[in-house]
Amino acid sequence: MKVEQRLWTIEKLIGLKAEINLNPAWQRGPAWKDARRVLLIDSILRDMDVPKIYLRKLPAGGLFKYEAVDGQQRLRAIWDFAAAPIAADKSKAFALNSPDALPPVGGCAIAGKTLAKLEKPLSDRFKAFKIGVGEIVESTNDEITVLFARLQMGMPLNPAELRNADLGPMRNVIQLMATSHEFFTGTRIKDDRTRHFDFATYAFAIGASNGTRDMKSPDLRELQREYNAKPMDEITALSAKVGAALNILAEVDQETGYRIIRKWIFVDLLLLIMQYQAAGKAIDITRFTIAYDAFEERRQQYTSEPDLLLNGRRRDAAPNDRALYDYLYAFRTEGAKAASLQKRNKALAKFFRRVEVR
Incomplete structure (x- = not known):
């Protein structure tokens, strides 16, 4: 230099x-x-x-x-x-x-x-x-x-800004997704200080690891650097996987009464969508949205007092209360840890059992 x-x-x-x-x-x-x-x-x-x-x-x-x-x-x-x-x-x-x-x-x-x-x-x-x-x-x-x-x-800089400054093909593909995909062009997530790039990075991390890898800031930066060194066809294949899942999430986000602006809801829903797509199942947008609305309404109701979900004698007791408790309890450890991601995924799946096209 x-x-x-x-x-x-x-x-x-x-x-x-x-x-x-x-x-x-x-x-x-x-x-x-x-x-x-x-x-x-x-x-x-x-x-x-x-x-x-x-x-x-x-x-x-x-x-x-x-x-x-x-x-x-x-x-x-x-x-x-x-x-x-x-x-x-x-x-x-x-x-x-x-x-x-x-x-x-x-x-x-x-x-x-x-x-x-x-x-x-x-x-x-x-x-x-x-x-x-x-x-x-x-x-x-x-x-x-x-x-x-x-x-x-x-x-x-915040971690997303440092990742955004880490030049390379993977960063370029993530940036392209964050600036052009319909989920991000239509979202209510404010793009303050590269937040869209941050969310897109999490989407690529989920696509690359299927929730088996920690997703703290150093982990995301390491993953980005790993993919910077990979052949372009691998990066393109991952981008296609992420884009297909975001296509579903973009439609859900426009139909739901609970716009998707929370990072971990975004991550958890994407992982679930990718699992359905990996299994060759087409997702029914209306059914998925109804399931998400029901889950999110209940999550917001009990997020501050999850222990109440264990009381089966409540008037509003529901079959998936234990699953919701497990989902909320998983955040007592770090939300970015792979163990927490997997626990949440297992619990969340119980709310989305019949959302594929029949």
């Missing part, structure tokens, strides 16, 4: 906006809250040091000249502060609002002001401010992954 150190003005970075990709596939989207964006701009106006930005130089002829390896949030905040106001997007041309009014800079007020409303000496100071830029002129994908992980140690 070869990195050349630069000092670029904010004015130059603004001029390069169209040439810098802030969202390479392995990066996260906007994550900074308003207070942090304001703090950055306030620091710049006061001539304080701000962390260096790392930009990877891309081959000539592409849509972008650079992609952001580190500093995405800082660049976005700078560009948004300098942007023209857009009525439908309050993040653009934001004002320097803070719970505690910001003190003046050099006798000039900044509190509550946008860039356009700052006095000219301050707006000129903002544009002339120099930021350290590490321009990565030679690198491999593996080197970028290592650099990205090291740079984030000051503010750790």
Whole structure:
């Protein structure tokens, strides 16, 4: 890897906006809250040091000249502060609002002001401010992954973001599933900080292991790296298996009265669907949805007091109460452990006994 150190003005970075990709596939989207964006701009106006930005130089002829390896949030905040106001997007041309009014800079007020409303000496100071830029002129994908992980140690990424940054064919296939499959395009699961990628990774882990493998964050990352080294036809076959199960879940999610937004419900239902499909059984969407609704209604009713399910004299006692108790009790150990997954799968199957097409 070869990195050349630069000092670029904010004015130059603004001029390069169209040439810098802030969202390479392995990066996260906007994550900074308003207070942090304001703090950055306030620091710049006061001539304080701000962390260096790392930009990877891309081959000539592409849509972008650079992609952001580190500093995405800082660049976005700078560009948004300098942007023209857009009525439908309050993040653009934001004002320097803070719970505690910001003190003046050099006798000039900044509190509550946008860039356009700052006095000219301050707006000129903002544009002339120099930021350290590490321009990565030679690198491999593996080197970028290592650099990205090291740079984030000051503010750790969540496990899904680290997996998303682990470049390779398996990551690319998971990302494609997370961004294009109808389950994720229609879900109510918010895609905050790569949550769709996280859920899709769990789907691939279930498909690869059939619930026989632990699914904690290190396990998922290890699995992703294992598949990165496998032939593409194996990755494609796994993707087809996952996609077929998600097709069923997408239809169920649109029909049910209990939208699928909880991670372990998502995982447990997918495992059950994959087992039916592996046995060559076609699932009746209506029957499966009815079974899921009945299960989920009961689960929500007793999730905080599962021991009540053992009282067979209750007025609402039902044949599958013991199975529901076993399902809920399995979470007393770690939900990501293979033993818990298998116990839940065995219990859940009792609620879905006649859901195949007849």
